Amino acid sequence: GDSVTQMEGPVTLSEEAFLTINCTYTATGYPSLFWYVQYPGEGLQLLLKATKADDKGSNKGFEATYRKETTSFHLEKGSVQVSDSAVYFCALSRYSSASKIIFGSGTRLSIRP
Amino acid sequence: DAGVIQSPRHEVTEMGQEVTLRCKPISGHDYLFWYRQTMMRGLELLIYFNNNVPIDDSGMPEDRFSAKMPNASFSTLKIQPSEPRDSAVYFCASSFSPGQGSSGANVLTFGAGSRLTVL
Numbered sequence: 001g002d003s004v005t006q007m008e009g010p011v012t013l014s015e016e017a018f019l020t021i022n023c024t025y026t027a028t029g030y031p032s033l034f035w036y037v038q039y040p041g042e043g044l045q046l047l048l049k050a051t052k053a054d055d056k057g058s059n060k061g062f063e064a065t066y067r068k069e070t071t072s073f074h075l076e077k078g079s080v081q082v083s084d085s086a087v088y089f090c091a092l093s094r095y096s097s098a099s100k101i102i103f104g105s106g107t108r109l110s111i112r113p
Numbered sequence: 114d115a116g117v118i119q120s121p122r123h124e125v126t127e128m129g130q131e132v133t134l135r136c137k138p139i140s141g142h143d144y145l146f147w148y149r150q151t152m153m154r155g156l157e158l159l160i161y162f163n164n165n166v167p168i169d170d171s172g173m174p175e176d177r178f179s180a181k182m183p184n185a186s187f188s189t190l191k192i193q194p195s196e197p198r199d200s201a202v203y204f205c206a207s208s209f210s211p212g213q214g215s216s217g218a219n220v221l222t223f224g225a226g227s228r229l230t231v232l
Contacts, residue, residue, distance in 0.1 A: 043223030093219040105155050
């Protein structure tokens with residue numbers, strides 16, 4: 001069945017460092033891929049998405065590219081800020097089915113000033 | 114739209130008591146999901162509805178848990194009787210199906226969550 005695997009946390013970086021959070025998926029066909037972010041005390045919110053191979057999703061300086069050949073959707077940011085401290089979830093779903101949304105286990109990111 | 118509204122934000126109760134969590138989804142969304150989040154088990158899907166009808170409740174832990182959606186703008190998750198191991202943050206989320214448009218389809222909008230503590 002479909003699944004999402006993301007790197008274990010916690011990840012701790014200094015401000016302005018480069019960030020990569022790895023995410024790989026297992027699915028047949030062409031699912032849509034998402035990154036959600038959860039700030040302390042809040043629900044998850046969509047950060048970015050990509051719906052087909054080679055698409056690049058971007059938002060708030062974060063980027064992720066849908067790589068069909070490596071079944072990956074790694075999250076990157078060139079210069080992180082303290083305000084980026086949160087838990088990040090990779091997820092996939094099938095366009096034809098709004099119900100089948102598979103989340104990864106989440107990666108906690110902490111940024112030191 | 115005010116987003117997905119959940120209440121209460123915090124609930125502290127004693128073991129054996131009934132707990133009712135409430136959710137108002139975004140108007141026009143036809144899917145509603147209940148999730149539970151704990152440190153040990155992460156984010157778990159409990160149940161979801163489509164057009165107010167429960168479609169998959171296989172994630173509901175046991176018969177003590179029940180969920181209803183009497184209309185398109187309201188859903189409840191009830192635990193009776195509650196136990197300490199039910200302590201968690203419960204999230205409601207809604208979305209609309211691909212048939213209603215492609216750009217936002219399959220994107221979940223989450224509420225702020227209800228933090229439940231059972232003593």
